[in-house]
Amino acid sequence: MKLTRFTPSFDLGRVADFDQWLRHPLTGFPAVGQLLGEFLPGAASGRLATDVYEDKDNYYARFELPGVKKEDVKVEVQDRLLTVSAERREKDGEKEQSYSLSRSVSVPENVKGDAIVAKLEDGILTVTLPKLEERKPKLIAVN
């Protein structure tokens, strides 16, 4: 009794991979997410892959954590370093397997450290890092 992967007629796996690499090259960015460790995204190797975004008010760091419960995620900020660690438990019949994943991302200076919030939804963790007020452009009304 077996389930095998169905491959339609040809496999474009390699081509598609390369394509993807072209679309999302590992562009360096100045402040958030100075990568620690190796440079390849490798969720399978125990290191979480991350996306970092910003808008006018916040920085956002996103991590994929499928199958991880809220209580098994730890988000810490210390010395301008945001660390996300997650414990994933999987039941395989009677046995329970668990493995941990973590990732650190450096936090820019203009972040309100005490106002960071994290939300886990549909297997995606979004950490919102609010920017300090001073750095926002102030609109002055002309009288």
Next chain:
Amino acid sequence: MNATCCSPSTQATPSVGVTETLQKPLYTVTGNTEAFEVRVELPGVTKGNVKIDLEDKILSIRGERQTSTPEGWKALHRELSTVGYQLRLRVNTPVDEDKLTANLEDGVLTLKLPVKEAAKPRQIQVQ
């Protein structure tokens, strides 16, 4: 039966006219003589965006990501893929399609495929 798991890779579906890039999600298959369990990692996919089909012994799972990037967010660094997921598995044991159950929780889809009565091993009493 042993659980199998594979590394994520992308695959393109040869569909008529449209070229669409989809990624193959990580998955695990476990099972016994009663039922199969397929666990598929679909982070970012909500309940309404999963399509499961079982046709011609091919179990096909599609997951669309709706919430990839909110408007106004500027990417500073990207490692995660935003493309949808597709997984196709050949089922070589007759399963009871009517009793197939699917549950999506925390970005993990769990499918249970009960094996058809006729395909279950039978103990034959020696007279």
